[in-house]
Amino acid sequence: MFNVKISLFSHTKELEQKIDMLHDKIIEASMVFKKAADVYLKEKRSKNYRKLSKEIKTIEHDADVLRRDIENRLYSQNLIPDFRGNILELVENLDKVINEFDEVAHKFYIEQPDIPEKYHERFKELVGQVCECAENLAMASRAFFYDLSAVRDYSKKVYWLEHESDKTTASLKEGVFDSDMELAHKLQLNSFLTEVADIADLAENCIDQLLIYVIKRDI
Amino acid sequence: MDLSYLFFLSSGLFLGWSLGANDAANIFGTAVGTKMVRFNTAAVIASIFIILGAVFGGAGTTETLDTLGSVNTLPGAFMIALAAAVTVYWMSRTGVSVSTSQAIVGAIIGWNFYCGESTDVSVIGKIFGTWVLCPLLAGAVSVFLYFLLRLFIRYTRIHILRQDSYVRMGLMIMGAVCAYALGANNIANIMGVFVDSAPFHDFKIDNVVYLTRIQILFLLGGMAIAVGIVTYSHNVIRTVGNNMFKMSPLAALTVVMAQAIVLLLFSSQGLRDFLVSHSLPAFPLVPVSSTQAVIGAILGIGLLKGGRGVNWGITGRIVVGWIVTPLIALVVCFVSLFFLENVFNQVVYQPELNLL
Numbered sequence: 001m002f003n004v005k006i007s008l009f010s011h012t013k014e015l016e017q018k019i020d021m022l023h024d025k026i027i028e029a030s031m032v033f034k035k036a037a038d039v040y041l042k043e044k045r046s047k048n049y050r051k052l053s054k055e056i057k058t059i060e061h062d063a064d065v066l067r068r069d070i071e072n073r074l075y076s077q078n079l080i081p082d083f084r085g086n087i088l089e090l091v092e093n094l095d096k097v098i099n100e101f102d103e104v105a106h107k108f109y110i111e112q113p114d115i116p117e118k119y120h121e122r123f124k125e126l127v128g129q130v131c132e133c134a135e136n137l138a139m140a141s142r143a144f145f146y147d148l149s150a151v152r153d154y155s156k157k158v159y160w161l162e163h164e165s166d167k168t169t170a171s172l173k174e175g176v177f178d179s180d181m182e183l184a185h186k187l188q189l190n191s192f193l194t195e196v197a198d199i200a201d202l203a204e205n206c207i208d209q210l211l212i213y214v215i216k217r218d219i
Numbered sequence: 220m221d222l223s224y225l226f227f228l229s230s231g232l233f234l235g236w237s238l239g240a241n242d243a244a245n246i247f248g249t250a251v252g253t254k255m256v257r258f259n260t261a262a263v264i265a266s267i268f269i270i271l272g273a274v275f276g277g278a279g280t281t282e283t284l285d286t287l288g289s290v291n292t293l294p295g296a297f298m299i300a301l302a303a304a305v306t307v308y309w310m311s312r313t314g315v316s317v318s319t320s321q322a323i324v325g326a327i328i329g330w331n332f333y334c335g336e337s338t339d340v341s342v343i344g345k346i347f348g349t350w351v352l353c354p355l356l357a358g359a360v361s362v363f364l365y366f367l368l369r370l371f372i373r374y375t376r377i378h379i380l381r382q383d384s385y386v387r388m389g390l391m392i393m394g395a396v397c398a399y400a401l402g403a404n405n406i407a408n409i410m411g412v413f414v415d416s417a418p419f420h421d422f423k424i425d426n427v428v429y430l431t432r433i434q435i436l437f438l439l440g441g442m443a444i445a446v447g448i449v450t451y452s453h454n455v456i457r458t459v460g461n462n463m464f465k466m467s468p469l470a471a472l473t474v475v476m477a478q479a480i481v482l483l484l485f486s487s488q489g490l491r492d493f494l495v496s497h498s499l500p501a502f503p504l505v506p507v508s509s510t511q512a513v514i515g516a517i518l519g520i521g522l523l524k525g526g527r528g529v530n531w532g533i534t535g536r537i538v539v540g541w542i543v544t545p546l547i548a549l550v551v552c553f554v555s556l557f558f559l560e561n562v563f564n565q566v567v568y569q570p571e572l573n574l575l
Binding site for chain 1: 253254255373376377378379380381383384467468
């Protein structure tokens with residue numbers, strides 16, 4: 001009986017670590033993406049950018065492995081039965097944010113859009129907001145597992161940052177379509193701006209769900 | 220042993236079965252309803268600890284029932300238990316979670332009326348008082364525990380998965396305590412009326428096992444409850460677990476803890492002695508209803524959360540059931556005693572033997 005108990009808690013501990021690692025992966029992906037965006041604006045598709053893009057791909061792959069492992073363990077060890085579905089959904093949504101970082105970084109590598117210098121500062125601003133949004137999502141989600149009361153604080157930040165990123169995206173798009181660029185170029189930049197902003201949108205959707213889980217979980 | 224005794228005892232065993240089918244839901248309903256504990260695990264734990272509670276802690280509340288009505292013939296005891304069992308079974312079939320305690324008290328008062336025995340008003344007052352006090356106390360205890368658990372979780376910041384493991388263990392441990400307390404408290408309801416006429420002898424194996432004749436009777440009653448749990452409690456468990464108020468596992472743990480505390484307060488002689496010796500207010504040792512305790516505890520938490528999640532329709536039906544159950548048992552017992560005496564020529568009452 002004693003052994004069973006110890007083994008039960010050790011399994012739980014391992015799973016706790018894996019969930020923590022998934023949150024770390026979001027923060028890592030966000031930081032590398034920010035750096036990659038800076039490098040792209042300076043060097044375009046350079047060796048450095050390629051290296052950073054690959055780094056994000058590795059993070060995305062590791063996150064996928066972690067997600068599958070977490071899902072398997074939650075079911076095979078019959079943990080948290082009343083809430084398992086919600087945790088799985090949360091883990092999948094966190095993984096989607098990491099996937100989006102990877103997709104956008106890879107798209108930059110493949111399509112090599114030309115971003116005129118006059119938009120660089122505002123583009124950096126957008127990337128900064130989106131990355132901070134994702135990082136706050138990771139902190140909110142981590143808090144959900146340890147301290148429900150802190151989720152609300154991080155959620156507020158995510159909502160605010162998402163709103164700010166929307167404003168930045170709108171002003172950038174306005175600038176692009178008001179410019180003398182070719183329509184194809186405008187459309188390409190529009191598509192890139194939308195994809196970058198989508199990361200913040202995904203984070204916001206994830207927070208919406210998280211806040212419902214908090215209400216459900218609160219005893 | 221006289222075989223007729225076993226026949227008459229069968230109504231008590233039927234009542235025990237009804238109690239098992241009905242009251243296991245109060246102990247493990249929330250745990251199974253929230254999928255934290257499997258039904259089979261719950262059934263095994265509940266069965267073992269109810270039997271232990273009945274055999275080793277059942278004496279205190281039996282005395283109270285004995286002073287309410289000293290049933291001194293086997294046919295009389297048979298009919299009281301049968302009337303209570305039929306009432307509990309019938310009420311359970313209508314989907315109302317009822318109290319075995321109330322049914323048996325109603326049936327004993329019916330016996331008193333039929334036999335022209337005076338009913339001790341002070342004992343009735345004591346029992347009825349606890350029926351009001353029990354759910355109120357359970358509600359208050361559950362609210363207190365709720366705040367305590369909330370504070371504990373806020374300050375310790377235990378991971379949600381670890382919390383889950385602790386809650387699961389807590390539900391099983393507190394379920395076991397509840398089952399013990401229920402066995403100790405409610406065995407008087409199903410076997411109390413047979414105590415005076417129990418034909419068993421004390422049982423001893425060296426110095427290891429020693430059971431008095433009453434404990435053997437209670438062991439049989441406990442086993443009947445266990446059979447009720449294993450064979451019929453699954454559906455009732457699912458109803459109690461989810462219908463009245465949708466609960467989180469932590470709230471479920473709070474409810475079970477509150478129930479265990481209240482049942483122990485009303486059934487543990489040791490706890491009562493401890494409280495009295497420390498000049499603290501003690502509670503009368505009265506068979507209280509685990510149904511009332513669990514519903515009081517659930518409502519306590521439900522009201523604390525604003526009362527929006529509480530299913531008031533079901534709650535209302537349950538409370539009406541608390542008033543109707545003793546009345547139905549009283550009437551059924553009264554009418555059945557008439558038939559038993561006049562159609563089957565059984566002696567249901569012997570005035571000269573009633574010394575208490």
